[in-house]
Amino acid sequence: RNLIEPPKIHRLEESVVNRIAAGEVIQRPVSAVKELVENSLDASSTSINIVIKDGGLKLIQVSDDGHGIRYEDLPILCERHTTSKLSVYEDLQNIKSMGFRGEALASMTYVAHVTVTTITGGQLHGYRVSYRDGVMEHEPKACAAVKGTQIMIENLFYNMTARRKTLQNSADDYAKIVDLICRFAVHHINVSFSCRKHGAARTDVHTVATSSRIDAIKSIYGVSVSRDLIEVTASANDPTCLVFNMHGYISNSNYSAKKMTMVLFINDRLVECTALKRAIEVVYAATLPKASKPFVYMSIILPPEHVDVNVHPTKREVSLLNQERIVETVQTTIESQLRCSNSSRAFLPQS
Ligand code: ADP
Numbered sequence: 218r219n220l221i222e223p224p225k226i227h228r229l230e231e232s233v234v235n236r237i238a239a240g241e242v243i244q245r246p247v248s249a250v251k252e253l254v255e256n257s258l259d260a261s262s263t264s265i266n267i268v269i270k271d272g273g274l275k276l277i278q279v280s281d282d283g284h285g286i287r288y289e290d291l292p293i294l295c296e297r298h299t300t301s302k303l304s305v306y307e308d309l310q311n312i313k314s315m316g317f318r319g320e321a322l323a324s325m326t327y328v329a330h331v332t333v334t335t336i337t338g339g340q341l342h343g344y345r346v347s348y349r350d351g352v353m354e355h356e357p358k359a360c361a362a363v364k365g366t367q368i369m370i371e372n373l374f375y376n377m378t379a380r381r382k383t384l385q386n387s388a389d390d391y392a393k394i395v396d397l398i399c400r401f402a403v404h405h406i407n408v409s410f411s412c413r414k415h416g417a418a419r420t421d422v423h424t425v426a427t428s429s430r431i432d433a434i435k436s437i438y439g440v441s442v443s444r445d446l447i448e449v450t451a452s453a454n455d456p457t458c459l460v461f462n463m464h465g466y467i468s469n470s471n472y473s474a475k476k477m478t479m480v481l482f483i484n485d486r487l488v489e490c491t492a493l494k495r496a497i498e499v500v501y502a503a504t505l506p507k508a509s510k511p512f513v514y515m516s517i518i519l520p521p522e523h524v525d526v527n528v529h530p531t532k533r534e535v536s537l538l539n540q541e542r543i544v545e546t547v548q549t550t551i552e553s554q555l556r557c558s559n560s561s562r563a564f565l566p567q568s
């Protein structure tokens with residue numbers, strides 16, 4: 218009989234552990250942009266500007282006008298598990314901020330070069346400092362700065378050969394970033410966003426703060442989308458089983474696209490929910506004569522304790538209490554609202 222020696226188990230070096238974890242949080246350039254924009258939103262910014270070079274591999278720069286970062290906090294800013302948003306585990310149940318685990322900036326320093334420039338209210342100058350592998354490369358340097366924070370991510374995945382190669386061959390990372398900013402801009406209509414390629418004078422997304430969702434959709438997705446929308450709402454308020462509130466805009470039968478656009482926010486978090494998306498697709502396929510793919514913007518508010526935000530490394534998905542019933546309720550509601558608009562349309566004079 219052949220006796221196999223068991224391999225010896227050893228402890229991984231911390232730098233290896235950190236880089237592996239970072240590779241999960243930051244999967245592509247767009248995941249870094251999402252984390253940075255969410256940080257800017259968490260910092261109460263009203264203006265967020267993004268510059269991208271080489272699909273984000275060379276440079277991702279996010280500038281905001283938020284509350285900035287304290288000088289004393291700069292030394293631990295990019296360490297893993299350092300955050301201003303969560304203190305005890307129980308806070309997670311009620312968390313309003315998008316961040317909570319202090320992983321994003323740290324992750325970026327393990328797979329890229331990170332430079333932070335920031336100024337807090339009432340200061341005469343700001344500070345700039347660069348980070349590698351969680352730590353400052355030098356003391357923060359005083360510098361001129363406008364309100365808020367600017368974060369620069371350079372040479373993303375410089376130390377992950379395989380990841381870099383795959384991404385270099387894919388041409389659509391910039392498009393993914395633009396798509397992401399459009400989604401944020403449709404929901405956060407009180408914030409102005411811009412996104413452009415490094416060196417380009419023209420922006421590919423540019424919004425100004427507005428109080429009208431329809432205006433925001435018009436400026437982001439165009440008049441061809443915004444003129445063909447119907448407002449939808451649904452809610453349930455039965456504390457024993459289902460509490461939720463949905464508000465959104467969905468395209469009517471005049472609108473037809475090759476691909477479905479679904480912009481979904483749950484408790485102000487940009488997330489994906491395959492079950493809900495499918496359910497809406499089914500309604501459109503069944504209700505509209507031609508199988509046109511819809512545009513859907515939807516915001517769902519649930520009691521925070523019904524949403525588990527900590528189920529996915531990129532926070533792309535959340536898990537909902539009563540998900541099936543929510544999906545069902547939303548589905549039946551928009552089905553009737555869509556039918557309604559469809560039949561009232563039939564009586565409109567043809568022009
Ligand atoms: P998290 O968002 O989970 O707290 P991050 O690594 O994304 O973790 O950020 C760490 C901390 O750095 C945040 O808690 C916040 O205090 C601060 N921070 C990050 N980005 C910004 C920003 N743009 N403006 C102000 N503070 C920021």
Ligand code: MG
Nearest residue numbers: 252256316321
């Ligand atoms: Mg964060």
